[in-house]
Amino acid sequence: MNFKYFIKYLSYGFFAGAIALSPVTVFGQVKNPGLLVHAADDEPTTLDPAQVEPGEGGETIILQVYDRLLDIGPASAALIPSLAVEIPSLSNGGISEDGLTYTFKLRAGVTFHDGTSLTADDVKYSWDRAMEMNLPEGNAGALSDVIASTEIIDDLTFRVNLSEPSASFLNSTVVSMVASVVSQDAVEANGGVKVETPNRFMAGNMVGTGPYKFVVWNRNENLQLEVNESYWGDNAKLDVRIEIGGDPDVRVLGLRAGEFDTIETDPSFIADLEGADGVTIYTGGLLLEPLHIGFNLNIPKGSLPDGDTISEDFFHDPRIRQAFNHAFDYQAFLNGPLAGYGAFNPHYTPIGIFGHDADAPVYSEKNYAEAERLFREAGVWDEGFAVSVITEEGNLFALMCLVLKDSIERLNPNFRINVLAVAESVFDDAHAQNPLEYAMWAKNADPAADPNFYMQAYQHPDGEWGEVHGFANGYRDAAKVGELIDSAATELDPAKRSAIYRELQTILYDDPMWLIGAQEGVVMAHRDWLKGFAMQPLWPRPSLKFSFFDK
Amino acid sequence: MQLRDYIIRRLMVLPILILGVSIVVFTLTRVGGSPIGIYLSHEMTPEEVLKIEERFGLDKPVLVQYIQWLKGIVSGDFGWSGVASAPVAEVFPIKLAATLELATAAGLVALFLGITLGTFAGARRNRFPDHLTRIVAVSGASLPQFWFGILLLIIFWAQLGIAPIGRSDATIFASISHPTGLYTIDAILAGSIRALWDAIWHLILPALTLGYGATAIIARMMRSALVEELQQDYVDAARAKGLAEKLVIKRHARRNALVPTITVIGLTFGFLLQGTITIEIIYRWPGIGRWMADSVLRGDQATLMTYVLFTSVLFLLVNLIVDVIYANLDRRVTLGK
Numbered sequence: 008m009n010f011k012y013f014i015k016y017l018s019y020g021f022f023a024g025a026i027a028l029s030p031v032t033v034f035g036q037v038k039n040p041g042l043l044v045h046a047a048d049d050e051p052t053t054l055d056p057a058q059v060e061p062g063e064g065g066e067t068i069i070l071q072v073y074d075r076l077l078d079i080g081p082a083s084a085a086l087i088p089s090l091a092v093e094i095p096s097l098s099n100g101g102i103s104e105d106g107l108t109y110t111f112k113l114r115a116g117v118t119f120h121d122g123t124s125l126t127a128d129d130v131k132y133s134w135d136r137a138m139e140m141n142l143p144e145g146n147a148g149a150l151s152d153v154i155a156s157t158e159i160i161d162d163l164t165f166r167v168n169l170s171e172p173s174a175s176f177l178n179s180t181v182v183s184m185v186a187s188v189v190s191q192d193a194v195e196a197n198g199g200v201k202v203e204t205p206n207r208f209m210a211g212n213m214v215g216t217g218p219y220k221f222v223v224w225n226r227n228e229n230l231q232l233e234v235n236e237s238y239w240g241d242n243a244k245l246d247v248r249i250e251i252g253g254d255p256d257v258r259v260l261g262l263r264a265g266e267f268d269t270i271e272t273d274p275s276f277i278a279d280l281e282g283a284d285g286v287t288i289y290t291g292g293l294l295l296e297p298l299h300i301g302f303n304l305n306i307p308k309g310s311l312p313d314g315d316t317i318s319e320d321f322f323h324d325p326r327i328r329q330a331f332n333h334a335f336d337y338q339a340f341l342n343g344p345l346a347g348y349g350a351f352n353p354h355y356t357p358i359g360i361f362g363h364d365a366d367a368p369v370y371s372e373k374n375y376a377e378a379e380r381l382f383r384e385a386g387v388w389d390e391g392f393a394v395s396v397i398t399e400e401g402n403l404f405a406l407m408c409l410v411l412k413d414s415i416e417r418l419n420p421n422f423r424i425n426v427l428a429v430a431e432s433v434f435d436d437a438h439a440q441n442p443l444e445y446a447m448w449a450k451n452a453d454p455a456a457d458p459n460f461y462m463q464a465y466q467h468p469d470g471e472w473g474e475v476h477g478f479a480n481g482y483r484d485a486a487k488v489g490e491l492i493d494s495a496a497t498e499l500d501p502a503k504r505s506a507i508y509r510e511l512q513t514i515l516y517d518d519p520m521w522l523i524g525a526q527e528g529v530v531m532a533h534r535d536w537l538k539g540f541a542m543q544p545l546w547p548r549p550s551l552k553f554s555f556f557d558k
Numbered sequence: 559m560q561l562r563d564y565i566i567r568r569l570m571v572l573p574i575l576i577l578g579v580s581i582v583v584f585t586l587t588r589v590g591g592s593p594i595g596i597y598l599s600h601e602m603t604p605e606e607v608l609k610i611e612e613r614f615g616l617d618k619p620v621l622v623q624y625i626q627w628l629k630g631i632v633s634g635d636f637g638w639s640g641v642a643s644a645p646v647a648e649v650f651p652i653k654l655a656a657t658l659e660l661a662t663a664a665g666l667v668a669l670f671l672g673i674t675l676g677t678f679a680g681a682r683r684n685r686f687p688d689h690l691t692r693i694v695a696v697s698g699a700s701l702p703q704f705w706f707g708i709l710l711l712i713i714f715w716a717q718l719g720i721a722p723i724g725r726s727d728a729t730i731f732a733s734i735s736h737p738t739g740l741y742t743i744d745a746i747l748a749g750s751i752r753a754l755w756d757a758i759w760h761l762i763l764p765a766l767t768l769g770y771g772a773t774a775i776i777a778r779m780m781r782s783a784l785v786e787e788l789q790q791d792y793v794d795a796a797r798a799k800g801l802a803e804k805l806v807i808k809r810h811a812r813r814n815a816l817v818p819t820i821t822v823i824g825l826t827f828g829f830l831l832q833g834t835i836t837i838e839i840i841y842r843w844p845g846i847g848r849w850m851a852d853s854v855l856r857g858d859q860a861t862l863m864t865y866v867l868f869t870s871v872l873f874l875l876v877n878l879i880v881d882v883i884y885a886n887l888d889r890r891v892t893l894g895k
Contacts, residue, residue: 052643060599143606144599203609211644222732226642226649227852228844229728248728252852253842257711257723264716266723432595432857441604453601464601471603 037536038265043245043556046258047549048271050227050251055209056187057137058145061453062296066184066547071232071247071554072120073187073215076111076130076165077177079456081541081555084360086177090114090125090188090216094177097499106172106499107155113163117239119190120213120220127165131157132191134167136200143203146185153180172497174504175457178361182456184547190214218243218554227251232553243554262286262532268558269533271549273403274346277530285535290348292529292544295357295454298407299465300396300522302328303446305477310444314425316393317446323481325518330381332519333374336414340524344406348528354515355452355461357526359544361501362458362508368516370523375418382419391421396447397437400428404449407524411449441475451527456545458508462492466515476520483518534558561885568878579870580631583863584624592616593859596640614638627863637860641852646864649849655739656725657845660768660837661830663761667769668776668826673819675773676780680815681807683785691777698774703833707767707840714763721763724842730756764841768833772826779822783815790814 051065056073059065076091086094091111095101101110117125138151153173158166169176180186189209194200197208213221218240219232232247250258250267259276261267263283272280280286302322311317322328341349351371356363382388396411398404405428412424427445429437438448455461463470468478468485470492479485488511495507531549533540538557542550587593597610611617614637615626630637636646679691714721725731726741734748742761745753787793788811796806835847846865853861 050641050643052640060601063599143602143609144597203613225728225844226644227653227849228724228842231728250724250842254839256708257840257842260711260716261723264719266715430595430855430857432598433591434595435598435602436592436595439598439602439604439607471601475603 037558039268040558041245043247043269043537043553043558044250044267045247045551045553046250046253046261046267046270048252048255051224051230052144053205053210054213054221054224055145055206056133056184056189057140057147058142058205058210059184060144061146061183061455062548067549067551068213068221068230068232068249069184069187070547070552071219072213072217072221073184073189074117074217075182075184075186075188076113077181079182079543079545081543081552084456084545086182088114090117090130106497107169109167109169109176110160111165111167113165114239115163117216118237119193119216120235121190121193123190123192125188125216126162127159128162129191130165130188131159132194133188134186136189136194137185139200139202140206141203142205146183149180149183149185172499173459174496174498175459179455179457179460182545188216219247241554244557245553247553259532262534265534267534268537268556269531269549269551272530272532274344274348274528274530276532277346277348280532287533287535287537287540289531289533289540289542290528292542292550293350293358294451294527294529294548294550295359295456295544296451296548297352297355297357297526298403298449298451298524300331300407300411300447300449300524301472301476302331302481302520302522303443303448303476304481304520305442305475306446307442307444310442311446312395312425312427312444314393314423315395315446316391316423320480321392321394321446324385325481325483326381326385327387328481328519328522329517330378330385331411331415332370332522333381334378334414334418335370335522335524336373336410337371337525338373339413340407340410343410344403345525345527346530348530349525350528352523352526353512354519354521354523355465356458356508356512357452357461360456360458362495362505364505364509364512367509367512370516370519373414378418388419389421391419391423393423393425394446395425395427396449397427397429397434397445398449399431399434403527404451408449410524411522442477443475449524454544454548459492459496462495462508462511466511466520467492473520478520481518481520484514488514488518561882564885565878565882568881572874572878575874576871579874580628580867581624583866583870584627587859587863587866588620590859591857593857596856596858597638631867636864639849639853639858639861641849641856641858641861646860650846650864650868652739653844653846653849656741656843657831657834657838657847659740659742660761660764660834660843660845661827663765664768664772664830664833664837665823665827667765668772668830669823671769671773672776672823673780673816675777676819677784677807677812677815679777680781680784680788681803683788688781691781695774695777695781698770698772698777701771703767703771703836704840706770707764707837710763710767711840722760723763725760725844727756727760764837764843767841768830768837771833772830775826775829776819776822780815780819783818784811787811787815 049064051068052063053059053065054068056069059069074090076089077086077094078089080087088094090113092114093099093112095109095111113127134150134157137147141147153169153176155168155170160166193214194209198206211224218235218238220235222231222233224230229251230249234243234246258270259279262270280288304322306319308319337351350358351369352358353367353369396408398408408426412426415422415424465472467473468482468489482488491507491511495504498504529542531542536558539555541555544550594611594616598607615623634647639646639649642649675691679688682688715723730753734744734750734753736744738744741757745757793806793811796810834845835851838845838848850865
């Protein structure tokens with residue numbers, strides 16, 4: 008045989024071998040045994056609990072690798088012990104009579120992934136670290152806004168002194184990702200703590216006590232975790248590989264092919280997955296991130312985009328804000344962009360958290376007659392108006408704006424809504440300005456486990472958005488709204504607290520500062536072979552804890 | 559002027575050119591707006607935005623920002639990539655290697671298929687195999703890559719399960735060191751057949767998709783050149799000597815037809831590098847194309863400036879090398895005038 012034929016037959020052999028050795032699928036057979044492959048929507052920006060922003064991709068990983076003192080179980084919103092052996096309460100002495108001191112008894116024998124033992128010193132160090140670093144992109148305020156000081160009582164007892172009683176301390180502060188407990192030794196050996204300066208080691212590495220150990224993060228590609236065999240609780244069953252980003256259609260294909268066990272998707276892909284062999288679509292919950300459009304009552308003179316004809320005090324009139332709420336076609340938004348997965352929540356308490364009143368009035372149906380009456384009363388019906396709404400391009404927010412445009416312009420041809428759909432970075436830049444140079448913007452709320460967060464951030468006249476949007480310029484009784492929100496924040500009696508939120512939900516229906524398009528439904532698809540699947544909207548998105556899964 | 563003097567003079571001018579390029583790159587990027595957006599989250603307060611601006615030096619005048627950026631480049635700090643959540647200097651070589659590996663593999667596919675198909679068609683001019691090959695070639699040039707890529711993915715990955723996606727099996731990839739960043743080369747250096755097989759196996763579909771488009775160009779060129787060569791007198795002479803048609807084509811005509819084809823092959827590599835963006839997105843290939851696409855969409859200016867500066871400097875260097883080679887090959891070219 009000459010060389011030419013040798014090469015020819017060698018290449019035939021190569022291709023035949025390639026086919027023979029390739030990972031041929033036997034349909035129905037579990038792929039990647041021992042490994043959970045999760046296809047995520049986006050990349051973490053950091054893995055450091057002190058730096059991560061609420062709702063951001065890094066929280067997903069922090070949830071799996073770090074522990075907190077308390078946790079939320081998969082089955083209900085009730086708290087469960089984690090690194091603390093019991094939930095502090097007035098009855099067990101964990102909460103002082105004045106509601107200002109919380110004492111946590113820690114679990115003995117817990118070790119970090121670097122082999123060091125967990126003590127109260129680590130907990131104090133972790134919390135103090137986040138507050139001292141005070142990174143603008145992080146959530147240190149969740150701790151520093153309520154904590155006056157932290158103390159070590161003994162190796163296994165940690166105490167927190169609050170600046171004022173907080174009804175939401177356990178539910179929103181202790182379980183938040185910024186309150187995760189990190190290895191003091193690991194941090195000190197890698198840069199320590201510097202004020203307002205990120206720790207580069209901690210941003211890309213993790214040393215926690217959780218059911219998973221961090222292995223590697225290949226940027227824009229994947230992130231790998233392995234089972235922590237020395238975990239203090241029940242061991243996880245599967246190692247994890249998180250495939251990052253990429254085309255959403257490819258994620259859907261990968262799930263159908265069995266290459267991915269779980270994928271993050273949105274309602275627009277449901278049609279591609281319905282009826283697929285071996286795929287289960289989970290639609291059992293609601294995200295705690297209502298999709299909203301904000302009304303700006305603090306517009307600087309002459310700053311609105313070209314084409315806007317409204318006056319700067321346009322949204323000061325509650326009738327106009329109500330009219331917008333009545334005119335929006337909620338059902339079109341729910342059945343169109345959300346593919347039917349979602350619900351409508353009152354202002355501003357999402358369904359699924361404490362304080363939500365199922366009987367509270369809700370904007371959920373288009374009511375053109377009422378909208379017309381209110382616009383006429385406000386004196387803008389005949390003259391009409393043009394106003395812009397800014398949002399990110401190519402997502403649900405932009406679609407919500409288009410539904411608003413359609414709803415308002417159909418109501419009256421003299422009304423004009425200009426949808427400014429821009430790149431995410433442009434939107435974030437515009438959105439961070441104070442005062443804001445747009446009359447309206449669309450986004451979703453940050454998620455939280457307690458109503459106080461939503462009320463403070465999105466409704467309080469002196470709160471984060473209340474200040475930027477100038478809510479004090481528009482509430483019929485701004486002082487009363489502020490007082491009610493403040494009193495609910497410190498009311499430790501759940502019944503009384505619930506009653507305050509009930510009253511607030513009615514007041515805010517009549518005096519809305521937002522248009523809430525919908526509370527988006529959870530849409531998650533996974534392979535049938537995945538056992539122990541559980542979702543908890545109170546966990547950071549995608550609301551999954553991988554340690555429960557097996558296959 | 560002596561060649562050595564010419565090279566020294568060009569090398570001395572190079573830093574000035576690079577400085578000029580850096581000014582253009584910085585200015586053009588800033589015309590598009592502030593780079594702050596990628597570092598912000600939508601719930602930041604104005605005070606928090608100010609802190610972020612301070613951290614990245616964006617609170618200073620633009621001229622100071624430019625000088626800081628330039629200083630950073632000199633010291634190897636190209637800024638922070640908001641898309642990759644890591645320093646640009648750390649990620650850039652890894653991504654670049656992944657893209658070069660894919661483009662090279664696709665180039666090999668295009669070369670092999672293009673020359674084979676072109677020869678096959680040229681030798682059977684205006685017969686059925688020629689028409690068939692033309693269809694294959696034209697379809698390669700006209701099928702949108704994203705469509706063809708998804709089609710292959712559906713068939714070979716999703717339906718048949720015989721092809722993988724991504725660049726590697728994560729476990730096998732982690733089992734060897736990566737001194738060059740080129741997975742195939744690293745596998746060979748590590749002496750790992752398993753890793754080499756994994757690298758090749760992951761390259762097949764994306765390289766085929768990317769290479770197919772370029773195959774058409776090479777095949778068409780090869781066919782035309784071969785048809786032309788087959789009409790030459792020396793071919794008739796070879797046939798008259800009684801040489802078998804196969805030998806006439808392989809030993810004589812094809813060899814000469816390759817000369818113009820090689821020019822096209824050189825140009826094709828640039829086409830392949832551009833084409834990696836779509837392929838990397840579809841096949842989840844962690845290369846520079848996907849990174850750049852994300853960076854453009856999300857306004858990651860640190861990454862974009864590094865990429866543009868890198869390609870500009872590369873262009874300057876290649877230009878210098880080409881000039882030197884020209885001067886060396888063609889003595890009529892006078893240096894330095």
